[in-house]
Amino acid sequence: MDKGLIFDIERFSTKDGPGIRTVVFFKGCNMSCYWCHNPEGIRGVPELRFEPDKCAGCGICFKICPMRAHKIDGERHIIDENRCTLCFACANACTYGSLTQVGKWMSVDEIYIEIEEDRAFYERSGGGVTLSGGEAMKQSDFAAKLLKRCHEGLVHTAMETNLSFPWADYKKLLPHTDLIMGDIKHMDDAAHRKGTGAGNITVLDNVKRLAEAGIPLIIRTPVIPGYNNDVANIRSTAEFLKDIPTLKYYELLSYNPLGNSKGILIKNPYKLPDIQVPEKAGMERLADAAMEYGIEVYIDGRKRTGSR
Template identity: 40%
Template sequence: MNDINACIFNIQKYSIHDGPGIRTVIFFKGCPLSCLWCSNPESQDKNIQLICDETKCVQCLHCISVCPKSAITSYKNHIKIDSNKCVSCFNCKNSCPQKALSVEGKFMTISEVVKEVMKDEMFYEESNGGVTLSGGEVFMQHEFASELLRSLKEKNIHTAIETTGYTSKDIFSSLIEHIDLLLFDIKHYDREKHLKATNVYNDIIIENLKIAINNEKDIIIRIPVIPTINSSLEDARGFCKLLKSINAKKVNLLPFHQFGQKKYTLLDKPYAFQDTKQLHEEDLLDYQNIFLKNGFDCYF
């Protein structure tokens, strides 16, 4: 099983925001949600993606001429890359005279990932840290994730998953057996507003959260607080009502930021929050206070 592979787009070391201690975060490609504010838009596509930095591109169109599958076109001086046609030969990237093309994602085996994360075993031991699987959505590559978690537990590594919870109940129940901490994202309490913001309903998400709570897993609810989406005090009350009904305890508020803004330009994707100001902790004190008054352990 060590030879099965998954598409990984980043392995981030020395993270302190995705679980206890110093952690390595493994980012899986592919996500069933299409959140309008996504800070990792490169994670949404399950395929390896070629990206063109148009500040470097001189429109020589050499990439088009060397592509064996006609996956690259030019439209109004913009390079367009069809990831469904691309076979990842990288002829274009390797021969681009301006080095304007880069790759998001690569296939890695379990043994390769384990070897990489175990380089920092000393830091995990000294800080009570470990490894967190994130995305994208881990459950889209659940067979790989399950075997990876087994391998890490055999080495006594603390494991965590950051997830949207959007998968079948059977897959969800099976995978969470192998984790120590569940970082569970809730985007919206209202199913219709959730659909509008993410392109999916939240029904199965809430059902899976109930499963995790009933199995007494260590869970932190993460709420990305997004202007015009779920940032009003009435929204805070809506979240509290939902989370109290299923006996959730811990809530981590994530103020909206613009860290991923440039990625939309590189991916040639529209970005709905282009001109939206970032939120800071001090902007959300009243929002947080509603959770505190409702008995939640709520923090930033």
């Protein structure tokens, strides 16, 4: 594959690995986590995003659409999914940013030009590039080429992954990956499957294999109230991680409700349930339980130093 499907390149991130980073978001994911905060990354095809709040009512999209998919329903501007062929003529014509194409096929060179622009910031901060998504491993051949290009340019590389792909796929990337940030979403296989659509046996196996390969690891759990926020599950995760020699730290990430608003902007809205954001005290209780296993624990990017 000469090009990868990318839905965003975010510069100056301080949340996706060490230092200041450029984050490349790969479109397409093999899991279907019901709490996903990046719903535009789920489908492995370009999509049309419509943000009604930005619409100035200029009417250009109505005129330009060859399928007459833009309609007025009462007083609402809607897009008829059954007619839209995703030609993106309307997105290209909308000068107000109300209609946009989510997901573009890009070459390694096209992406690397953007990465190279912030070299000075990587060098000063100890940062680099992070592949994210969606799930970068769904396009593992392209991801491997991009990571290799970064290493040739002496740029530090990291990848965020759900850890659920065959070991042979990870092996392709390892020579050019300096850090892996992987998720363990639940320690119970059935619960993992229920929440994400996939079991956790491969996930746990990959953590062990990555450690054996000497890859530094940050393991994260997105804390979803009513799903995995019980102390027993976090204890079980920490007990597993205490024997992982390359673990840098374990991070608990509070559920991010952003997906609820982003989901409705896409042509096929994702149905997201109403989940409460976890309380700070609850997150700290979980972190303290994990720390009892002698591992370093972070909450949302901050090192937990303990309650005492």
